[in-house]
Amino acid sequence: MYTNLSEMQAGVAMLSSVEQMEPLPQIPVVTSVSCCFALAVLYVGSLYIWRTKHNRDHPTTIKRRFASVSVVMLIAPLFVYFASPELVSREPFPKLLGLRIEGLWQAIVIPYALTALLFLGPIFVNMQNESIRSYFDIDYWRGSFSSIIWVRNLIMAPLTEEFVFRACMMPLILQSFSPVAAVFITPLFFGVAHLHHTAERLSLGVELSTALLIGLFQFIYTTLFGFYSAFLFARTGHVVAPFLVHAFCNHMGLPDLQDLWQQDLWRRVVAINLYIVGFAGWVLMLPLATDPEIYRNTLYWNV
Numbered sequence: 001m002y003t004n005l006s007e008m009q010a011g012v013a014m015l016s017s018v019e020q021m022e023p024l025p026q027i028p029v030v031t032s033v034s035c036c037f038a039l040a041v042l043y044v045g046s047l048y049i050w051r052t053k054h055n056r057d058h059p060t061t062i063k064r065r066f067a068s069v070s071v072v073m074l075i076a077p078l079f080v081y082f083a084s085p086e087l088v089s090r091e092p093f094p095k096l097l098g099l100r101i102e103g104l105w106q107a108i109v110i111p112y113a114l115t116a117l118l119f120l121g122p123i124f125v126n127m128q129n130e131s132i133r134s135y136f137d138i139d140y141w142r143g144s145f146s147s148i149i150w151v152r153n154l155i156m157a158p159l160t161e162e163f164v165f166r167a168c169m170m171p172l173i174l175q176s177f178s179p180v181a182a183v184f185i186t187p188l189f190f191g192v193a194h195l196h197h198t199a200e201r202l203s204l205g206v207e208l209s210t211a212l213l214i215g216l217f218q219f220i221y222t223t224l225f226g227f228y229s230a231f232l233f234a235r236t237g238h239v240v241a242p243f244l245v246h247a248f249c250n251h252m253g254l255p256d257l258q259d260l261w262q263q264d265l266w267r268r269v270v271a272i273n274l275y276i277v278g279f280a281g282w283v284l285m286l287p288l289a290t291d292p293e294i295y296r297n298t299l300y301w302n303v
Contacts, residue, residue, distance in 0.1 A: 023302055024175050025086035032176040035079045036169045040189040043164050046072045062148050069160040076168040083172055091299065097167040098239030103295030107238035114289045115245045120278030122255050124271050128263060158246035165190045166229055167239040170300070179234045179301050187226025191219045225249060235290035237297030 046068035054061045080096060081088055087096065094100060116123065126132055134140040144150045169189060173182040198215035206214075229242040260271055292301045 024299075025084070025090070027083060027172070027175045029176045031083055032172040035083050035172050036186065036189050039076055039079060039164055039169060040192065042075065043069065043072050043160075057149055059148050062152050066152070066156055069156070073160055073163050076164045080168050080171050084175060087171070087175060095237075095299065096171045097163075098233055098237060099167075100238065103236065103238065103297065104240065106294050107236045107241040108244065110289050110294065111232050111236065111241040112244050112248060114282060114285055115248055117278050117285065118282040119248075119252050119255075120281070121260075121271050121275030122252055124274045125256070125260055125263065125267075128267055128271075129259070153250050154247045158243050158250060161190070162229065162233075162239055162243040162246055165226070166233045166242050170230060170233050174234070174300055183227060183230045183234055186230050187223045190226035190229075191223030221254070232290060234300045235292055235297065236295040237292070237300055238295060 047065050049068055050061070050064040052058075052061050052064070056062070056065075077093075077097060081093065084096070092100075123132075144154075165186065169186045170182060173186050177185060198211050201211040201214065225246075229246060232241045232245060233239060255275070260268060263271060292298070
């Protein structure tokens with residue numbers, strides 16, 4: 001009896017291992033890349049279909065863009081559905097888009113905490129400026145949710161961008177490239193998609209050289225973030241992980257080095273050490289905190 005039970009358990013384990021190692025179906029590179037290119041054009045194009053004399057921060061412009069990118073969110077999954085017939089027949093469609101229950105709480109908590117570790121230095125500096133106290137003030141949250149710019153930066157932009165550029169692009173690219181290659185390919189679409197801000201700056205009278213320099217810098221850091229976000233999606237199999245991390249990074253912004261150097265000497269020394277410790281800890285914890293087994297992800301990280 002015990003022998004049969006052991007053999008049965010071994011058989012189940014072997015079947016589970018085979019299921020975990022099952023590779024994704026393959027689609028032509030031209031199909032996956034052209035679909036991703038079309039999605040990027042569709043997303044950026046939706047921002048400019050409205051004729052308006054207002055700038056990007058005007059409430060009218062923001063509301064119209066909310067509407068158009070929401071439509072793109074509805075259209076984007078169709079690219080995955082029709083370009084991936086074999087994968088769609090094999091797996092539940094929401095799972096392909098990173099919408100699933102298994103490992104959900106882990107995907108909410110762990111990547112967010114990991115990213116907070118990376119920002120350990122900036123968080124410490126913010127605490128010295130007493131801005132941390134505002135997070136416990138109900139009026140702060142009321143004011144934030146009543147600000148359409150805040151809603152755009154911390155909710156709509158992260159939600160729509162992660163859904164289109166990660167949840168809908170990654171399943172396509174992963175059927176043509178390895179997970180590692182996919183992590184480095186899809187962020188290029190994300191980075192290029194942000195270059196449209198250069199045209200907006202030129203329309204506001206910014207000099208060409210300045211607009212190009214800012215655009216190049218924005219391309220670099222959005223692409224770098226895209227690497228991290230795509231990595232999180234592929235490793236966790238959840239779109240909520242890159243969405244929350246994206247919102248957190250938008251809230252924190254780039255580290256304010258000027259603010260750092262305005263701190264007292266001892267605070268500055270502590271902050272610099274926390275910058276180093278946070279970055280080193282993030283690098284060390286990245287492969288451990290994103291282990292696919294934690295998130296029960298058996299779909300996208302087969303390397």
